[in-house]
Amino acid sequence: MQVNPVTPLAPSGPAVIRCSECPMGSLCMAGGLRPCDMAHLEAIAGGRRTLMRGEYLHRAGDAFVKLFAIRSGHLKTLRHAHGDCQVTGFPMAGELLGLDAIADGRHDSDVVALDTCEICEIPFDGLRELLVAAPSLMDQFHRALSREIQRQQAALFLMGNARAEQRLALFLVGLRARYAARGAPSTQIQLRMSRDDIGAYLGLTMECVCRLLARFRKAGWITLTGRRLTFVDGARLAALAEGVCQEPLA
């Protein structure tokens, strides 16, 4: 029942030093680069860092010096203001962190590891110089920035228009799709975040998330024991996520 200890999502044993050999290359910035540009990127993306569960990659207010690329592991990004706290995302392997800090040279969110994470550090000053020399990398970088805007807009749309049931369904199928995009098994996944985190991400309370998960389970769309989630009727779930309103689901 246990998955193979070495999967694209588990921390790899010895640190991989080259972007060209990184299993996440196609998702991270290095995707679609000419080999020589790749070499340049490797040259500046020297730093590695390992985070244990609960450790912070950075906190709101920290000076922005580097971008971070996730080599493996799962994290959550947080934003707070006067007591309230919102989870803004659950970044995972192959994603880029810190893009929102470029504008004013200071991070405005916390980033916490949900499990053991391997992180690449990309000094922004070095990257800036490199972008000028390697246009394909620059394009890649701009796409990454733009995609981040899209992601936020989609999330915003979700919060504004979808009701709880739909939000959660969308969250689940989105999560599944992200694992699938990484070539990882996606019909059965281990949730790395608490119900509370999910709630804070979707703008719902923990209790509400629980009840909805129970409904999905009773409807036979998923099975869920603890944080082990299995998609049983993915199509039905996806339909709900798309807003196709079916029977009110008792």
Add this chain to the structure above:
Amino acid sequence: MQVNPVTPLAPSGPAVIRCSECPMGSLCMAGGLRPCDMAHLEAIAGGRRTLMRGEYLHRAGDAFVKLFAIRSGHLKTLRHAHGDCQVTGFPMAGELLGLDAIADGRHDSDVVALDTCEICEIPFDGLRELLVAAPSLMDQFHRALSREIQRQQAALFLMGNARAEQRLALFLVGLRARYAARGAPSTQIQLRMSRDDIGAYLGLTMECVCRLLARFRKAGWITLTGRRLTFVDGARLAALAEGVCQEPLA
């Protein structure tokens, strides 16, 4: 009572041809550029366009060819999916549009003029070449992208955590701040969008927006006749926006 017909927010009479002379220069991408870089930008940012109220700058699905810089006027950006429609922003003079379309070469939102607008067109291919040649422009561009991410994150936070009263207060003080940042009179402003638009932006119904505006009016914090809004007790409104929970406001 009528404002001077020539203000930074009104469409200027004869088209200004040079970025260096554009009244919005400091807010748009040209801010803080070396004069020679400015000249380059002027060279590629040739196209001008005037939109009348209700006209579309572009629609979801349109191919992405140019970025748009707003020289004057007000617009709204829309996103839809299966019937539902969300207003994602009310861009105004000095802001850049289209950054979300870079990633996949296709716009995924509609942009509609709320009044007469003058728009600069910046061919993206030209800009890309220019960025390589002019590092200061590249930095400026990255800041613009990053700031857009921040804006979306802030909006997301709002939707997730703030209740209706606070959202609307935040919307109003935000609007005021944006006028102030442009050097325009900001204690009395003309809303360019309908109550419905405000609702669709804040994730509320039009009725709810109306009721809240009525409350703010009764509390003596604003006056509002039609779309003419005056801030009377800005501090109180700002306090509410910041989440300082005061008396329940009858």
Add this chain to the structure above:
DNA sequence: CGCGCTATTGAAGCAGATCAAACATCGTGG
């Protein structure tokens, strides 16, 4: 002057929040 659109106000219903309590799960130390 009357038509159409936007805005306002009222009454009723409901989705999700809040409060509260039981129940797993898990690491830890006796």
Add this chain to the structure above:
DNA sequence: CCACGATGTTTGATCTGCTTCAATAGCGCG
């Protein structure tokens, strides 16, 4: 090994803020 507390999850009961539906009022404009 089990008892233990800490943490996370589940379910129930009640409450409330916002939506929905409906009707009226202003306002601009031909």
